[in-house]
Amino acid sequence: METPLLHLALVGTPNSGKTSLFNALTGSRQKVANYPGVTVERKEGFFVTPLGRQVSVVDLPGTYSLRGRSPDEEITRDFVLGKASGETVPDLVLCVADSTNLRLTIRLLLELKRTGRPMVLVLNMFDIASRRGINVDAERLAKELGVPVVTSIAVRKGGTADLLTLTDEISARLAAEPQENSWRALSVAELRATQREADRIIADCVSLPSRPDTWTARIDAVVLHPVAGLLVLALILFVMFQAVFAWAQPLMQLLNSGFDALGEFVHASLPAGLLQSFLQNGVISGVGSVIVFLPQIIIIFLFILLLEDFGYMARAAFLMDRIMGGAGLHGRAFIPLLSSFACAIPGIMATRVIDNKRDRLTTILIAPLMTCSARIPVYTLIISAFIPARDVWGFINLQGLVMFGLYAAGIISALLVSFLIKFFMLRDYAPAPFMLELPDYKMPRPKSIAIGVYTRAKMFLHRAGTTIFSMMVLIWFLASFPQPPLGATEPAIDFSLAAIIGKALAPLLSPVGFNWQIAVALIPGMAAREVAVAALGTVYAIEGGKEAAEQIGQVLATKWSLATALSMLAWYIFAPQCASTLAVIRRETGSWTWMAVTFSYMLVLAYAASLVTYNVAVALGAG
Amino acid sequence: MTDTNETRPQMPLGLAQRGYSGVIQHLSAKDAGSALSDIELESRLIELGFVEGARVEVLHEGLVGRDPIAVRVDNITIAVRRREAMAIIVA
Numbered sequence: 001m002e003t004p005l006l007h008l009a010l011v012g013t014p015n016s017g018k019t020s021l022f023n024a025l026t027g028s029r030q031k032v033a034n035y036p037g038v039t040v041e042r043k044e045g046f047f048v049t050p051l052g053r054q055v056s057v058v059d060l061p062g063t064y065s066l067r068g069r070s071p072d073e074e075i076t077r078d079f080v081l082g083k084a085s086g087e088t089v090p091d092l093v094l095c096v097a098d099s100t101n102l103r104l105t106i107r108l109l110l111e112l113k114r115t116g117r118p119m120v121l122v123l124n125m126f127d128i129a130s131r132r133g134i135n136v137d138a139e140r141l142a143k144e145l146g147v148p149v150v151t152s153i154a155v156r157k158g159g160t161a162d163l164l165t166l167t168d169e170i171s172a173r174l175a176a177e178p179q180e181n182s183w184r185a186l187s188v189a190e191l192r193a194t195q196r197e198a199d200r201i202i203a204d205c206v207s208l209p210s211r212p213d214t215w216t217a218r219i220d221a222v223v224l225h226p227v228a229g230l231l232v233l234a235l236i237l238f239v240m241f242q243a244v245f246a247w248a249q250p251l252m253q254l255l256n257s258g259f260d261a262l263g264e265f266v267h268a269s270l271p272a273g274l275l276q277s278f279l280q281n282g283v284i285s286g287v288g289s290v291i292v293f294l295p296q297i298i299i300i301f302l303f304i305l306l307l308e309d310f311g312y313m314a315r316a317a318f319l320m321d322r323i324m325g326g327a328g329l330h331g332r333a334f335i336p337l338l339s340s341f342a343c344a345i346p347g348i349m350a351t352r353v354i355d356n357k358r359d360r361l362t363t364i365l366i367a368p369l370m371t372c373s374a375r376i377p378v379y380t381l382i383i384s385a386f387i388p389a390r391d392v393w394g395f396i397n398l399q400g401l402v403m404f405g406l407y408a409a410g411i412i413s414a415l416l417v418s419f420l421i422k423f424f425m426l427r428d429y430a431p432a433p434f435m436l437e438l439p440d441y442k443m444p445r446p447k448s449i450a451i452g453v454y455t456r457a458k459m460f461l462h463r464a465g466t467t468i469f470s471m472m473v474l475i476w477f478l479a480s481f482p483q484p485p486l487g488a489t490e491p492a493i494d495f496s497l498a499a500i501i502g503k504a505l506a507p508l509l510s511p512v513g514f515n516w517q518i519a520v521a522l523i524p525g526m527a528a529r530e531v532a533v534a535a536l537g538t539v540y541a542i543e544g545g546k547e548a549a550e551q552i553g554q555v556l557a558t559k560w561s562l563a564t565a566l567s568m569l570a571w572y573i574f575a576p577q578c579a580s581t582l583a584v585i586r587r588e589t590g591s592w593t594w595m596a597v598t599f600s601y602m603l604v605l606a607y608a609a610s611l612v613t614y615n616v617a618v619a620l621g622a623g
Numbered sequence: 624m625t626d627t628n629e630t631r632p633q634m635p636l637g638l639a640q641r642g643y644s645g646v647i648q649h650l651s652a653k654d655a656g657s658a659l660s661d662i663e664l665e666s667r668l669i670e671l672g673f674v675e676g677a678r679v680e681v682l683h684e685g686l687v688g689r690d691p692i693a694v695r696v697d698n699i700t701i702a703v704r705r706r707e708a709m710a711i712i713v714a
């Protein structure tokens with residue numbers, strides 16, 4: 001039996017559950033969250049229907065119309081209209097609706113009908129609609145709209161059974177006759193008329209109890225309160241950074257001692273020599289020193305995922321809109337920037353929801369200043385080595401407070417940079433509008449949170465196993481060769497390539513208080529920020545001699561002055577030490593120039609900040 | 624068009640206080656002074672459900688300049704800035 005692949009496309013208003021449906025159908029784990037504008041790329045997946053039909057399904061960014069106002073909406077428009085190069089037009093469009101909120105989707109569906117594509121209306125989130133007592137006469141709706149209607153619950157097992165059955169039925173009788181595509185951008189009058197038509201159909205087919213989601217209203221009364229809301233936001237961020245520091249400690253210590261024991265074991269069981277040094281100093285000290293930060297990475301992602309699933313992100317954007325507007329940022333820049341706390345790369349991708357080009361560019365330029373999770377290892381290492389772990393005012397952990405300060409420094413400098421961009425480069429700036437749907441709160445689902453955390457943890461470990469590991473091999477090699485001449489009295493590392501390179505760079509970096517070991521570590525640190533920690537681990541482990549299986553933190557505490565440590569922290573707030581981020585900036589802006597601009601301005605800021613920090617600290621007697 | 628509430632004067636939603644509730648009379652993008660063109664602003668407002676006859680309620684306001692506002696439009700909540708909300712004439 002040679003039936004061709006059936007092509008489905010998921011189209012619908014933002015946050016209607018398209019990606020949830022995609023995941024349910026294909027068993028994928030694409031990102032799902034409770035705010036509009038999560039998906040900004042098209043993603044293809046495959047599944048087989050109950051009757052054995054092979055299906056390809058494409059998940060698309062949510063959109064309110066086919067006009068394509070922003071880069072993400074253009075992706076959807078081009079795919080549906082078959083404009084995207086090398087794409088086949090979908091055989092069947094699944095128009096996904098949030099059943100509790102049909103107005104906008106029905107209007108979109110009426111617009112989509114003009115493309116002539118066969119279509120199905122999927123009434124998703126039907127569980128919530130039923131719970132609220134919303135009654136939809138699906139049969140009548142199907143007749144009025146002229147398309148099949150099916151209900152679904154994307155997040156429940158078996159919740160897509162009806163949709164699968166219907167897909168089989170439809171695919172059996174999909175006409176080969178091509179339908180005329182009569183779509184063109186709707187005029188305002190047509191748009192209004194379609195919305196009227198949609199409202200009329202809804203009035204006929206849907207009975208709404210006037211029972212709005214009281215929970216959402218109650219929570220919003222506090223969370224969106226002009227004053228209390230901002231306090232809640234500050235509290236959430238504060239608890240998040242305290243948690244990253246305080247809660248992770250016990251687990252990190254456990255991991256640390258685990259790696260120490262492993263190092264000792266390798267040291268004891270292998271004969272002294274290159275292999276022993278490679279495994280103990282290169283692999284275990286290097287890669288291990290990064291893996292111990294896994295608990296912190298998990299905690300920060302846990303917080304972000306919980307906020308995203310609950311529906312808080314859009315609220316935070318609401319609260320921050322005017323404050324960020326003062327710095328010349330678009331209100332919708334908030335969610336990309338908050339995602340950048342995890343990693344700047346998805347943050348930069350998420351700027352696709354910003355329609356205004358200049359606003360989008362500004363957001364891309366400052367996103368790398370947000371403290372991403374790869375900085376956590378660097379910050380934590382230095383903080384735990386140099387900042388005493390005592391409580392301030394009885395309950396705030398001083399180390400956590402410094403961590404919070406570093407995050408705050410990142411945020412404030414991002415706002416300042418944005419302000420300067422607006423002031424110097426975009427003089428004729430007119431505030432772009434901010435219009436955002438605030439979705440009803442949803443209880444975060446443990447399974448999706450667990451999957452999210454697991455995926456991020458796996459990614460982190462994968463990086464440790466690939467990028468970081470290969471950089472460690474390089475550093476170990478540089479730090480071990482050439483071997484010292486026989487009878488040399490200085491430490492072996494002084495003869496190595498690493499020392500030669502580091503010492504060549506040292507004059508450049510000595511004004512900011514960096515020694516040659518830091519200089520060497522910063523080079524592989526260009527690949528990814530946390531590599532610097534691993535590189536320091538390796539360099540100091542080799543320098544310390546074969547017996548020294550000390551923890552890297554303890555080594556730093558004896559080798560660096562407080563001024564150097566603080567200078568290093570200041571450096572990492574700004575330094576453009578991440579090749580992947582630069583690559584994404586180049587891709588998303590489509591220009592090498594903006595990548596170079598980002599790199600240079602961050603480097604200049606980093607150097608200046610370290611210079612000031614170091615000299616002030618030395619002047620205060622911390623040298 | 625029949626005015627649903629004849630006793631109340633028309634006003635832009637952009638001037639409404641928190642707790643205000645009314646019905647959209649018409650859209651008038653040229654009065655908003657938005658960075659968007661009139662057509663674009665009007666299209667976007669319609670796409671978010673701001674059409675004549677829709678019931679709106681101002682649920683929340685921001686801190687700075689009491690901006691932006693969170694508006695209930697039928698059964699969804701939309702955050703907009705007052706500047707853009709000036710285009711929505713309610714009564």
Ligand SMILES: Nc1nc2c(ncn2[C@@H]2O[C@H](COP(=O)(O)OP(=O)(O)OP(=O)(O)O)[C@@H](O)[C@H]2O)c(=O)[nH]1
Pocket residue numbers: 012013014015016017018019020021031032033034035036037038039040060061062063124125126127128152153154155156309442
């Ligand atoms: N209760 C319930 N929640 C659902 C259902 N489908 C999706 N959700 C939730 O709705 C929210 C949005 O889901 P997504 O799949 O991210 O929505 P989307 O349409 O892909 O959103 P964009 O990519 O932003 O356009 C998430 O919090 C989901 O967990 C459903 O059938 N029932």
Ligand SMILES: [Mg+2]
Pocket residue numbers: 018019020031038039060061062
């Ligand atoms: Mg999605």
